[in-house]
Amino acid sequence: MCGIAGVFNHCRNNYVEEQLLINMAAIQAHRGPDGYGYISLKNLGLGMSHVRLAIIDLDIDRGKQPYISKDSNYYLVHNGETYDYQKIRAQLSVVGVKFESKSDSEIVLHLCSKLGVNRAARILRGEFAFAIYDKYEDCLWLVRDRFGIKPLYWTETHDGIIFGSELKAIFSHPSTQPQFTGELLYHQLIQVIIPGTTAFKGVNQVNPGCILKCKRVNNSIEVSEEKYWDISFSVLDKSSTEDEEYYIEGIRENLINAVQLRMNSDVPVGCYVSGGIDSCSILGIASELSQTPLKTFTIGFDSVEYDETQDALSMVHKTDADPFVLNIQSEHLYKEYAKTIWHTERTIDNCYAVAKYIMSKKVYEHDYKVVLTGEGADELFSGYPFFRQDMYKYGLNNKNPKKIQKLLNDLEKQNEIFKGCMFSCNALSSPGIEKKIGFTPSFFQAWLQYDPLVTKIMDKELSVSLKDYDAGDAIVDALDLGKMAGRHPLDKAQYMWIKTMLEGQILTCGGDRVDMANSIEARPPFLDHHLAEFAATIPPNLKINGTTEKYILRKAMKELLPKKIYNKQKFAFMAPPGHSKPTNWVFMKNLTDRFLGKKILNDSGLFDHKEVKKIIKRYEDPTINFSCKAQLDTLINNALSVQILHHYFVSKNIPKLAYMKAQELGWLVG
Template sequence: MCGIAGLWSPRGYSDNTPKLAEKMADRLYHRGPDGRGFHFDPDHGLAMIHTRLSIIGLNAGDQPIFDKDAGLVLTANGEFYDYKRLRGLLRTDGFEFTTKSDSEIALKLYRKHGFDFVEQLRGEFAFAIFDEKKEQLILVRDRFGIRPLFWHNGPNGFFWGSEMKAMLAHPDVPREVCPKAQLHQMMQVMVPGMTLYKDIQAVLPGHMLIVTRKGDGFEVEQKRYWDAEFPLDGHHDVRSDDEHIEAVREKLVESITFRLEADVPVACYLSGGIDSCSILGMAAAIQQSPVKAFTISFDDDRYDEAHIATEMAEKAGADQDILRVKAEDLYGKNFEDAVMFSERTFYNTLGVAKMLMSKHVRDVGYKVVITGEGSDELFGGYAQFKADLFLHDPDYAATPAAEEMRKRNAIFSGSVLAEETISHPAFEEVMGFTPSWIQPWMLTLERVKPLLSDEFKARLGDYDPIAAIAYSLDKSMLDGRHVLDKVQYSWIKTMLEGQILNWGGDRVDMANSLESRPAFLDHHVAELAMRIPPHVRVRDGVEKWVVREAMKHVLPEVLYKREKFAFMAPPAHTDVKKAAEIDKLIEKWLSSEKIASHGIFDEAKMRASIEEYRKSDDHAQNTRKDIILNHAIALHAMEELI
C-alpha cells in the first residue's frame, strides 16, 4: 500500500523538476511513511514518484521497479493477490524477477499479454507503467475503485497522483474549481470521474488510461477492461440453494485467505453487521488463532452497534478493541482533517469516526485491516434496494414487508431513506424507474437550490445534476436486467466508489497509513454474486440471504437474524454537545466573509435555514439539514485545506 504520483512534460525538465517532485511526494507522506523513491528521465521529461507503506517484502519492495530489458518502469499502490502462483507461471515462461515484491508481476504480465494483462490481476490497486520504447504511459485502477488515482492533461504536461493534493503541489496543475462538482457534492452524489477541480479527473474504476506522446502534447485513450456485468433477467446461474451457499462460502474463504497474507500482522474491522462479523469469523477459522478486532462505539444507543460486535468477538475468540467516539471527537479539527484527506464532502461524520479508528489501529501497532465493504452492493443488502424490489418486482410487491421495513428504519428517514417519493425523467429513461437510493439526494438537492446565490446559479446555467448522473450509466448494462440488478449496478457505479470507498474507506484509513482490504470486493467473489438469482440474494424480504446462510456457522444467532442497519454516526441535531460543536464549524467556515469569498450561497437564505434548523424538532428534516451543513462547511474548507 503506497502513494504514487508523477509528471510527463513534452517540454522536458526544468531545473525545478526534482524539487517539485519532492513536494509532490511530501503531500503523500501519510500514504507511504516507510520510504520514497523517484525515477527521473530528463530525456523524456518524465518523473515518477512513489511513497511506500511496507506490507509485503519489508526489506525488498522499494519502488520504482524497473524492467530494463523491456524499457519499463512501474510505480504501484495496493496489493496484487495470488502473486506467488503468477510469479511461478511467469518464471516457466522465462521471465526473471529482480525483487520479491508482488507489484513486479504487473511488469512481466504487461510484457507477456500487452494491454490484456490487467485481466490477470487480482486485488486492490492503482499503478503507472511507463513504456519507454512506445513512449506511452499506462495508468490502471482496480475494478471497483478501491484505490484512488487522478490525472490532469494540460499544456504544461500530463500529471497523475493517488491524491489530488500531490498534483496540486505542482504549479502547472490548475486549481480552478468546478461549480457543477460543487453542486454534486452538496447533494452527495458525484458523476463518475468528476472531482472538485475542473481540470482534474479520476481514473474510472475498471479502466486504464493509455497516454501517448503526440508532438508537444498527449493523446489520452480511456479503455474499460472490466464492468459489473449482471446477466439478463432469467439467465442467472441455475443451482440449488445449497450449491449457491457453498459457492459463496468457498469464494469468501479464498478471498479472506489472500487478504490475510502479509509480512505484518493483519486485523479486522468489526461492526455489528453480518459482513464484518462474517469476515472475522472466517479469518479466525482460517488462522486458527485469535484475530485482533477493532470496533467503533458511538455515544448514542440508537446508532451504536458495539454490543453486537462484542457478541461476535466473543464467539470468534477475537481480541476486541473498542474505540469509544464522543460527540466532540466528530467535529473541529478532526472534521477538517477528514475533509482534507477525503478531498470531498461527506453527509455524515462516520468518515471522521473511521479516520479516528485508523489512527487508533496504527497507534497499537497494526498496518493492515480486512473490512466488510462491498457485501451490501453485491448481495442486495441496503434497505433502498429492498424498497425497489417491493415496488417493482411482482413477486415481492404483494408483501407487507416494505412498510414494515420503513418503520424499522425510521431513524434513517431524511438521510439514506427518502421521506417522500420523487422521480426524474432521465432515470425513468435509463432504468425504467427512479431508484430509491438516489431519491434522498434528490430531496437534498431540492433543499439546496434555494440556498444558492444568484451568481452561482448563473454559473451553473441549466445544468441538471440528476440527469448527468443517470446518463453516466451504461444503458446496455441495464437493459433487460432484473430490478435488483439494476439498482445494484447503478449504486456500484456511483455511490460505492464515490462514497463507501472514499470517505468511508481508503482515504480515511490511509490518512493514518493503514491499508484496508475489502474481502467482498475480490472480483472473483463479485462475479459469482452477480450470477446468483435475485431471489437467492434477497429471500422473502431477507437481504443477503445467501451470505447469511453461507456464514451461519460463524455468526451469533442474533446477528444471523438481524436486519441490515445502516452504519452511520449520530447526526449533529441528536445531541446538544454535537450541536455545539457543529456551531463552531458554522461560525468558522460559514461566516459572512467565507460565504462572500466562495460565492456559492446566498448569505441571508443560509442564515435563515440555519436558524430554522436550530429551532426545529422534526427528525427527518433536521437530518437533511445536518447533511446540507456538513457539505456546506466542507465545501468552504476544502479549497483551503487541500
C-alpha cells in the same frame, strides 16, 4: 499500499524537476511512511515518485520504486496489493524472468512487459492503481482496480499529464489551479458525483476497471480510456435455474478463498468489526484460517441508537479474538472534522468518515498496518434498506398491491432513523434516469430531495448555471447502459450504486482515504472480483427474500454467526448526527461558526450567506420533526465540507505546502 505521483510532459525536452516529484510524494507521505523514491528521465519529459507502506517484502531497498525493467524500456510506480502474486511470480520465473525483490508490485512490471498492459490488468487479483511508461511506444498507462478500491487521479495542463494517488499530490504541481464549477459543487452537495469526476474542474479519476492510455504524438498527448472489466448482472431471460444450495456453496467457497488470500502479509493482519453480518462473517472465516487470535477494532458511539458495540463483541467473543473498542465522544468527531476533509478530498454527509479516521490512528498505534473489512457485501447481496424499497416498488411486478404497500410501510418504520437522509421523505424522479433505465433508484431519490435546498443556498450565479440541469441524466450518461439493459430492477439499482456511491463515497471517504491517512491498508474480501462475478449471477429473490435482505449470504454464513447477528436487519454505519443530542450541536456549531460565517462564505463565493443562515436557524428550531432535522444535518455537513475543501485546496498554496512538507521530512535534492 503506497502513494504514487508523476508528470508526463507534452514535450520530451521539458525536464521534470526532481524536487517537484519529491514534493508530490511528500505531501502524501502518510500513504507511505516506510520510504520514498523518484526518477526523472532526461529527454523523455517523464517523472515519477512513490511513497511506500511496506506490507510484502519489508526490505526497504528491495521494495523501493519506481521499478525499471532490465532493458530500461518500462518504468512503473504501483500502489496496492496483488493477492495471488506468488503463483504469478512462479509462473514468470519458470520462463526465465528474474526478480530483484519479493514484492508483489514487481510482478506488475514483468506482466506488463510480457503481455501488454490490458492483458496484465485482467490477470491481477486485488486492489491496485499504477502508472507504467513504455519508452518504445512513448506512452503512459494509468490503471485502476475493478471497483476503485485504490484511488488514481489525473489532469492535463499546458505542461502535460499530471497524476497522483491523491488530489493534493496533483495540486502540488504549480501549473494546476483548484477551482469549483456550478455542476461539480452541486454534485458535492447532493453526495452523488458523476463517475470519473472530482470536486474540482478538469481533475478526473481513472474509472474503476479502466486503463487510461496517454500517447505522446508531436508534442501533444492523445488520451483514451479502455475498460478491461465491469460487473455484469444476469440478463432476465438468461437467469440461472440453480437451487439455493448451489449459491450457498458458491458464496462459501469464493469468500473463504478471498479472505485467505487477503491474510497473506509480512506484517500482522487485524479486522474491523461492527455489529453487522458483513464484518462478522469476515472475522469468522479469518479466525478459522488463523493459528492465533485475531486483533479486532470496533467503533463505539456515545448515543445508544447508533452504537453497535455489544453486537460486535458477541462475534468477537465467539471467535476468541482480541478486541479493542474505541468509544468516540461527539466532541472528538467535530474536533477532527476539518482534518478528515483534508484527507477525503470530497464532501462527507455524516461524521462516520471522521470516526474511521480516528480509529485508523488507533490501529496504527497498536502497530498494525493491515485490516480486513466488510465493505462490498451490501452492494453484492442487496443489504441496504433502499434496495428493499426498490425490490418492493419495482421488482415484484405489482403482484399483490396491498402486500407490497405493507412491506413498504414496515420498511419505513424500521428505518425511521434514516428518513430524511438515506430515505427520501417523498417519491422523486429524474427524467434522465427514468428514460434510460425505467425508474429512479431509491438511493438517488434520497439525494434528489436536496435539489431545491442546494440550489437555494448556492451562490446565485452558480445556481443559475444549473437551470434545466438533470443530475441523474449526467450520471447515467457516464455509465455503461448495456450493463443495465434487460436486467432486473434490483440489479439495475445495485449497478448504479456500485458505479456511483460505492466507488465515490464508501471506498473513498469511508475507506482508503481515512485509512491511508494513518498508513493503514484496509482489505475488503467481498470485493474480490471472483466472488463479485459469482454474486452477480444470484437471482434477486435470493438476495432479498420477503423482509430479509442479504438472504443468501445469511444462509451461507449461518453457522459462523451468533444468532442475534444472523437475525439482525441491516443498520447502516452512521455516527450520531448533530441533532441526536444537544451537546452534539454545540460542537457542530463551532464548525459552522468558523466555516459558514458571513465573511468566509463571501470570500469563497460559493454560497448565499443569507440562505445558509436560514438553514442553520431552521436546524436549531426545536419544533421541526426528526426527518427534517436529518435532512438539514446532511445538507449542513455537505456545505461545511465544501467550505473546508475551499479552505485547504483553493485558499492555500499547495505547491508551497508540499515543499515545506519535503523540508520537514528532509527529502531534498542535493
